Amino acid sequence: MNTSAEPWPTGPAADQQRIRQAKDDLLSNGLLAVRPSAVGVRDVIERSWRRSLGDTVPTRPDEIPYQEIDGHELELGRAAATVFDRLSDHIGEVRVAMFLSDHTGKIIMRRVSEPSQRSVLDNAFAAEGFDFSETSIGTNGLGTVIAERRPLVVRGSEHYNDMLEPITCAGTPVFEPFTGRLVGTFSLACYTVDATPLTYAVAIDVGRQIESNLTAMRGAKERALIQAYLVANQGEHDPVLVVNERVMFANTAGLTYVSSDSHALLWTHLSDAPLERGPQRIGIPLPTAWREAVVERVDGSHESDAAYCVRLLPADHDPPHRAGTVLTGSAIRLPAASLSVTPDVQTQLIDAICSRDCVAIDGGPGTGKFHAASAVYRTFRTHVSPLVIDVSCHRRDDESGWFSAASEALAEDRPVILRHVQDLEPREVNRVKALVQCQDSAGSTATAGDRCAALVMTVDLDAAEEHVQSLVGQLATIVRLPTLREIQQQIPQLVGHILTGLPDGRRETTFSSEALQALIAWSWPGNVAELSRTVEDLACRMPGGVVRLTDLPTRLQHARSRRQLTLMEDAERQAIISALHRSGGNRTEAAQALGIGRTTLYRKMVALRIDA
Incomplete structure (x- = not known):
């Protein structure tokens, strides 16, 4: 690692x-036309x-990449904040700007x-959020400090970007x-006419102060973790877990619970509790x-330094299961392919199917309705595959074709899955009623082993018109x-279920705790289908390999820092959207x-979640 500082550049102002x-000349002639060291x-x-x-x-770019500042830069920002405050007091009205970037060059x-x-x-x-890497x-x-990994000065016209020519920057890496x-990196920027060797010396000193603060902060986090563990493990034989934002460890009894999945779930839950x-x-x-536990928070020197000690109680103290958990030892389990079937839903589905009712599986796009229906039949009707009919795709010149096929299947006691029933037209309502009657007739002669619903519909009732809502409400459970x-x-x-279904090589892919925390925090408008595509693409x-936070799509990387907009922010968001609409998308x-300034608009668009 070469961290030696470049000497302060000398020469008259005319050198600019x-x-x-x-x-x-280099830009005009190209890289090959001018040999190295001949540029001058x-x-x-x-x-x-x-x-x-x-x-x-x-x-002279029209725009450069911008990303919202997220929680992963907060530690570096906190280490620098006190140094920035102290330096601001010392320099007073001197025309010097201070910058801090992360390891990629993004100004934070x-x-x-x-x-x-x-x-x-x-x-x-x-400005904050903009990418100042060399690329x-x-x-x-x-950015050049990052590329060279040592302190240096970029003076006036030495900047590659024409807009930075009035400025001299003295920067240093932060390790x-x-x-x-x-x-990250720290840099002082001033007008070139005001630059002195002292600017360079101060920049290097500030970088070392930030590193010193990082060392002290890491020590505070470690002390909080150790204190949390000692508090929880005093004479106890129960499993004891200790977690903070990035670390999880346990006593011998608790080692079985240490995993990236456990850390992501625990930290997300406890930090919000x-x-x-x-x-x-x-x-x-x-x-x-879900497990019953005795939890105690142990605070560090800062909010994000907090640690939690968790002592798991014996299983007979466990609370009733909640939506989204898995019950072990159930008498009947649906296959993993029915990803969104939680225990509560599974019980309802099995009860409805076994009672021979016509069943309507309701949910928004991507919630896994068809997969749930298919899983039911793979479990209860293993000897025959269901006939699948997509109501939204049948041929308009042969509208009765799907009805005839479904009637014949039900008469032969073959199950039928009607998909996208919300797209059913009013004139087709009576056909569905006839199918239900056909199922009832077939059910009266079914053997005990086959006594499960022969007709299952998948429907999005929120998107359905009144005639479909009425039909489903009358005929189906x-x-x-x-x-x-x-x-x-x-x-x-x-995520584990999805990976299990992938080919060899991809199924061994794992996700870090930070990546899982981001997945948990994302809103998933596309539901399970969106999650499946995301996991499959990453695998x-x-x-x-190990999927880390930085490997996720950009929208997911910042999910953990999302919050509800205030009324004022929402009004500001609407004003910006209106201005962009009136300007035809021209941000300037x-x-x-x-x-407002163009860079201010960029920052607000990302902060207020405006895509344009």
Whole structure:
């Protein structure tokens, strides 16, 4: 690791014109036309220019990538905040801006007080959330520090981006204590005419102070964990688990519960639970069932340093099962393919099927209605496969064809699944009624082993018209499947089920706790179908590997930081959407109409979840 600092660049201000010309020549002639070291600038700057040109980075981009600041940058931000505050007090009205980026170059903190300097920086997208890696904006005091992994200065025209030319940046890397992993960068930025070697020295010193704060914070977290364990494990033989945001460990009796699934479920549940001081007896989710436990929170030096000690009580103390859990030892179990069939729903479904009723499985798109119906017949009618008829797809020039096929199947005691009944037209209602009568007639002669419903409908009653709602209500026993959002605690288990059904290599893929926490936090508008596609895509990209938070789609990576918008934020969101609509999607015009800067508009669009 090369962390030695580059020397402060020297030379008269007139050199800025020469440097600008050297950059223009390299851009015009190309990488191969100018041999290395013949550009006429410092080696570190030439290397960065060549990397930027090789990545086809524009010198004046219309926009650059933006991401909302999420919880994973909070620790670095907290370590830097006190240093920023202290430095702000010392420099007073001096025209110096402070920047902190994460390890990718995304700016996660900015302090700037001088209005004209703020305007220059905003026009260059130098604000929180914007990507200042070299591949995004070229040579600069954050991204180039990451690429070189050492302190350096980028002065005026040495910036690859034309909008940054008035600025000189002195940057330094920030390394994680103990591991030496690069976690971010710090940079001071000022007008080039104001830059001095002292700026460089201060930047390096601030970087070391941030690293020192990270070390102290890690120590506080470890002390909270150890204290939590000692509190819970005093003379106890019960399983004891200790968790914080990123760590989980246990005594010998509790080792069987240590897994990424358990950590994701426990941390998500406990961090959202309104726990009071002292030990409390509550139900907690584990991958196999809800368990009764005595839980105590042990606070660290900061809210996110909190740890929880969990002492599991014997099984005879366990609470009744909740929606989304799995009951072990059930007399009858549906196959894993019926992913969204929770124990409560499973009981309703089995009771309805075994009573020979016509059954309507209700749920929104992607909730697994067809899979649940298929699982029922694979369990109870193993000797014959059901006839599947999609009401929404039958041929309009042969409307009676599906009815004839269904009638013949029921007469032969072959089960029938009618899909998408919400699309049934009014003139077809009587045909479904006739099918129910046909089922009843066939049921009177069925053998005891075959006495289960022969007709199952899948329907989205929320999307159905009144004639369908009336039909289903009159003829069928309705079993509603929950949305995935309603059974979020079951998501780690569902991920396991989905992986089990994949080919060799992909089924060995695993998910880290942080990735599972993000999956639990996501709203899943596409329900189980969306989860299945997501897991299958990730397993295809990383067969047999460990899926981490950064491997998830961007929308999922930030799911854990999502919250309900306030009334004021919702009104602001609607105003921005209206401005974008009036401007035909032109963000510059929309920003002008709203009276805000373009970078401010970008930040608000992401923070307020506006896609445009």
